Amino acid sequence: MEQPIIQINDLKKTYAGALEPSLRGISLQVKSGEVYGLLGPNGAGKTTLLSILCGVVAPSSGTILYRNHPISGNIRQLKQEIGVVPQDIALYPTLTARENLEFYGAMYGIHGADLQSKIQFWLDQFELSHAANRRIDKFSGGMKRRINLIASIMHNPQLLFLDEPTVGVDVQSRTKIMDQLVELNKRGMTIIYTSHHLAEAENFCDTIGIIDAGTIIASGSPNVLIEQTPGARDLEDVFLALTNRKLRD
Amino acid sequence: MKKFIAIITKELRMLLRDKIGLSILFIMPLVLIVVMTVIQDAAFHSISEEGVPLVFVDNDKDSLGISIGNGLKESTLCAFSDQIDGKPATAETARAAVSEGKFMIAVIIPEHATQKIRTSVEGLVEETMGLSEIGEIRHYVDSVEILMYIDPVAKNSIVVTVTSNLHEFIAAMKTKLMFETFSEQIGEIVPDGVSKPSNAYAKTQIVSYKQEYASKLEGGVTPNAVQHNVPAWTIFGIFFIVVSVVSNIMKEKKDGSAFRLHTMPTSYSQLIIGKLIVYVTVCTLQFFAMMLVGVYFMPVLGLPALDPGDSYVGLFFIGISTAFAATSFGVLIGTVAQSEQQGAILGSLSVLLLSALGGIWVPAYVMPGVMRTISEFSPMNWAMDGFYKLLFRGEGFFSTFAPGMKLIALSFVFLLGASLFNRYKKRA
Numbered sequence: 316m317e318q319p320i321i322q323i324n325d326l327k328k329t330y331a332g333a334l335e336p337s338l339r340g341i342s343l344q345v346k347s348g349e350v351y352g353l354l355g356p357n358g359a360g361k362t363t364l365l366s367i368l369c370g371v372v373a374p375s376s377g378t379i380l381y382r383n384h385p386i387s388g389n390i391r392q393l394k395q396e397i398g399v400v401p402q403d404i405a406l407y408p409t410l411t412a413r414e415n416l417e418f419y420g421a422m423y424g425i426h427g428a429d430l431q432s433k434i435q436f437w438l439d440q441f442e443l444s445h446a447a448n449r450r451i452d453k454f455s456g457g458m459k460r461r462i463n464l465i466a467s468i469m470h471n472p473q474l475l476f477l478d479e480p481t482v483g484v485d486v487q488s489r490t491k492i493m494d495q496l497v498e499l500n501k502r503g504m505t506i507i508y509t510s511h512h513l514a515e516a517e518n519f520c521d522t523i524g525i526i527d528a529g530t531i532i533a534s535g536s537p538n539v540l541i542e543q544t545p546g547a548r549d550l551e552d553v554f555l556a557l558t559n560r561k562l563r564d
Numbered sequence: 565m566k567k568f569i570a571i572i573t574k575e576l577r578m579l580l581r582d583k584i585g586l587s588i589l590f591i592m593p594l595v596l597i598v599v600m601t602v603i604q605d606a607a608f609h610s611i612s613e614e615g616v617p618l619v620f621v622d623n624d625k626d627s628l629g630i631s632i633g634n635g636l637k638e639s640t641l642c643a644f645s646d647q648i649d650g651k652p653a654t655a656e657t658a659r660a661a662v663s664e665g666k667f668m669i670a671v672i673i674p675e676h677a678t679q680k681i682r683t684s685v686e687g688l689v690e691e692t693m694g695l696s697e698i699g700e701i702r703h704y705v706d707s708v709e710i711l712m713y714i715d716p717v718a719k720n721s722i723v724v725t726v727t728s729n730l731h732e733f734i735a736a737m738k739t740k741l742m743f744e745t746f747s748e749q750i751g752e753i754v755p756d757g758v759s760k761p762s763n764a765y766a767k768t769q770i771v772s773y774k775q776e777y778a779s780k781l782e783g784g785v786t787p788n789a790v791q792h793n794v795p796a797w798t799i800f801g802i803f804f805i806v807v808s809v810v811s812n813i814m815k816e817k818k819d820g821s822a823f824r825l826h827t828m829p830t831s832y833s834q835l836i837i838g839k840l841i842v843y844v845t846v847c848t849l850q851f852f853a854m855m856l857v858g859v860y861f862m863p864v865l866g867l868p869a870l871d872p873g874d875s876y877v878g879l880f881f882i883g884i885s886t887a888f889a890a891t892s893f894g895v896l897i898g899t900v901a902q903s904e905q906q907g908a909i910l911g912s913l914s915v916l917l918l919s920a921l922g923g924i925w926v927p928a929y930v931m932p933g934v935m936r937t938i939s940e941f942s943p944m945n946w947a948m949d950g951f952y953k954l955l956f957r958g959e960g961f962f963s964t965f966a967p968g969m970k971l972i973a974l975s976f977v978f979l980l981g982a983s984l985f986n987r988y989k990k991r992a
Contacts, residue, residue, distance in 0.1 A: 331992035369827040373991045391829055399827040403820030407574065409581040414574070421570030422828045466824070476827075 318383075319344040320474055320505050321368065326377030328363055328529075337363040339529040340377070345522075347473075350506045352520030352537075354513065354550075356558050360529040361509045362402075365476050368507070369399045381474075395423070398472035402479045404459045405466075408452035412443060412462050415451060416469065423470035430469075437465040440495060457488025464492060468499065475499065477508040481515065493519060517550040527558045567830060571838025578812070579842065585808055589846060590853060593801025597854050598861070600797050605789035605867055615643040616722055619667040621653045622646065626678030628708070628737050635733040636671070641725060655711065662713040669726055670713040677708045682741055689745045710734070788868045794858035795951035796924045799944050801854060802847050802883075802890050803915045809843055809894025810911040814904040832986055836979065840891055847887030848880075855879070873954040878961035882950035885971040889943045892978035899982040918944050946970045 322344045329336040337360050345351040355361050366372040368379065370390045379386045386393050406415045413434060420430045438444045441461040451459060464480060477496070481489040493515065500506055510516050516523065517537045524534040533540060537550050544553045579586065620636055622629035637644045648657045648666070658670035710730065714723055816822040825835060858870030872879060894911065901907030919925060921935070922944025928936055939945050950967035953959040 366823075371823060371826045371990065394827060394829040397827065399824060401820045401823055403823070405820030405824040407578060407821060408819070409578055410574065414577060418570055418574045419824070419828070421567055422825065422830045424567075424829065426566045426570075 318347055319380075320347040320349075320382060321345040321507070322378075322380040322383075323368075324378045324380075326364070326367065326379065327375045328360075328367060328372070329375050335529075336375075337529050338367075338374070338377075341526070341529070341531055343524055343531055343534060345505060345507060347505055348500070348503055349522060350500055350508060350520045352516040352523040353507060353509045353526060354511075354516055354523060354554060355509075355526035359526045359558075361526060362478065363529075364526070365399075365478055365507070365509065369397055369476055370394055395470075396473045398467035398470065398475045400464050400467045400475070400477045400480050402482065404451075404463050406451045406459065406462060409450060411448045411450055412438070412454070412458075413447045415462060416466055419466040420469045425470055433469045434465075437469060441465060441491060457484040460484045460488060461492060464495070468504075472504065474505045474507070477506060477510075479510050479512075480508070481510070481512060489515075513551045513554055514549070523550065525554060525557050533557055567834055568838055568841070571835060572842055575812075575839055575842040579846065585811070589805065589808055590850060593797070593804065593850055593854060594857055596801055597794055597797045597857055598865070601789050601793040601862065601867060602865060604793050615639070615641055616669060616718075616726060617667045618642040618644055618726065619648060619653050619658045619661055619670045620644060620646045621655055621658050621670065621672040623655070623675045624673040624677040626676075627741070628678040628681060628734070629673040631737045631740075632671070632673060632710075632730065632733045635729070639729060641729060642669075659713045662715050665715060665717070668715045668718045668722065671730065672711040672713075674709060674711070677710070678737075678741075680708050681738060682745070685738065685742045685745050689742065689749055693749060790858055790862045790868050790870050791955060794854065794862070794870045795955055796948060798851060798854040798858075799886055799922070799947045799951070800915075800919050800924050802851060802886050802947075803893070803918065803944060804912075805843055805847050805850075805887070805890045806894040806897060806911045806915050807908060809839065809891055810898040810901060810907040811904065812839065813895065813898030814901060814907045818904060832983065836895055836982070839895065840888070843891040843894070844884065844887045847890060848884050851883040851887065855883075871955065874958060875954055875960045875964075878950075878954050878959075878964040881961065881968050882947060882954070882964045882971075885950075885968040885975075886943075886947040888975045889947075889971040889978070892975035892982075893943075896978040896982045896985075899985050918942050921945070923948055943971055943974055 324342050326338055326341040327336060328338040341360075341364060343351075353361050353364065363372065367374050368386075370386065370393055381389070381393050381396075407418070410418070416434045416437075417430060420426075420433065425433060434447075435444070438447050441464070443458060443461055443465075446454065446458060451462065454462070460480065460483075464477075468475065480496070481492055484492070496506065496519070508516065508520060520537060522534065523537055523540055524531050525540075526532070533553075535543070540553045541547045541549060544556050547553045547556060579589075618636060620633055622633055624630075633644075633646070636642050645667070646653055648661045651657070653661070653670075655670075655672045658667070658672060661667050662670045712727065712730075813822075816825070826832075855870065855872060859872060860869070863869045893914075897911045897914065898907055901910055921939050922928070922942035923931075923939055924944055928939040928945060928948075931939060946967040950964040950971075953963040953967075957963070
């Protein structure tokens, strides 16, 4: 773990017409090669933070440095070097898996033989070669999730944002997805990850940041967070202790 | 460039696999054109060829009644009948038949109508020629009243047309009677051996008129339902691309593809231009398909063929600029709408509104003054103007430049609006 790849300082966001701010001054840093888990209850501000970090939403105030440079002046370069796996299955249902990957690969500037070899490589890695020419709307939930992930890693991003990448999939698909993510991280990819699957986060993340009501309320390695929380046996205990049991509807 | 090709390929693949969407894009406008033209043509023919169903009651049995009866019989405007259910029509039965909708108009000529006119005319002639004795000047009044019963559902324009025909017959009859009376009176006062006025009135028509459409098209142009309706409904069909474009954009928003694309090193303008290329091409193909239906399929249905005018370049220019405006409008609506349903309703209703304002349903020149002014700002009105210049007035490519450029300029306004809204959403 080396230099911070992302540094956020006092980031605030209030949407137009909203009564409450979504982010109330977030500050954190993610080191290069790290898996950073951003955990929080519904409406805590995770998706807003990810949307700002990947350049889709503009912050109200605060600074974000990517490799020590403000992202605002270099958004095109940032977008070339990041990958975003949305929580939704952001694929075209009437296109085949290969056609989806061809399109998204082309949007990252990969073309021709290079694109085809990358597509084939990742389809093999995720055991989807047999379904390459099948339409996405004929896929199972687990298969869609895997293609959803491939579409964001084909260009070998430096920084990968994962918004609940294993939600709604069976154990086999989840294991395959997590194994591949661990492998990508070993090869140097930095990952910022959100999930409600706390056991998965505990095993996968190097650092956890717990966000609630637009503020980071705790951060550290999973083990440190568990040790610092009286009576906590796992990350779920830590999470409940910090965010309490009140429903966030 | 490779990104454009990828975007275009993706859009084409999605379009080609959406069979219902494709049928909406191509088959529905073609069906619409055929149906609307056939209906309009039938409506036109029912009046101009079969005529307005009219029942005639002649209680006069003299010159006026016979003359009007013959005039109505010969008129292509009316489907003439003097009988109801096999019996000679009377004023009472005629009224009942019109109220039941069997006839649209009943014309009843009163008893002694000719005699009354004749007496009136004779008095006027005597008075004019000073033949009446002093103190015997009579003031004859033309008091003949022709009664008409009109079906309440009949359009006012039809009633006006029939009554103006009746006025024409009556005026002609009155002039004829006057001429005859003059001839008789003159015959009585001129000495024997001098030639008397012949019955030349019936043989000559002093004033006649010739009707010609002022068009530069070689051989002239005859307005008909095809020539009017094909361009109008083609414009309407092209603008319905709005619904498809909105649906395409809203689906991308809904399934998260739009979000994912925003995280990629691809600009909003690249994505939109890719869509525009595909949808403008589709619209242009639609346009040519609809023109071909007008030229080749309408005659199969027994309708006149569409005359595409002399400038194919002008036709292409106005077609593609209409397609550009329609697609750009779809991009704007798709960008602004918050949900698929909202987009679909906003898209289709706005097209209907623009078409009504643009003179697709009712010609702009029959609209009230304020609406006519508003109509001048409708892109569909500009497109109609371009088509009419080519298809009716026989003008060339340069005549389509102004309406075409207005459509293109408006397209850029729509796209700028979409882009600004997109930026606003990012910062909001």
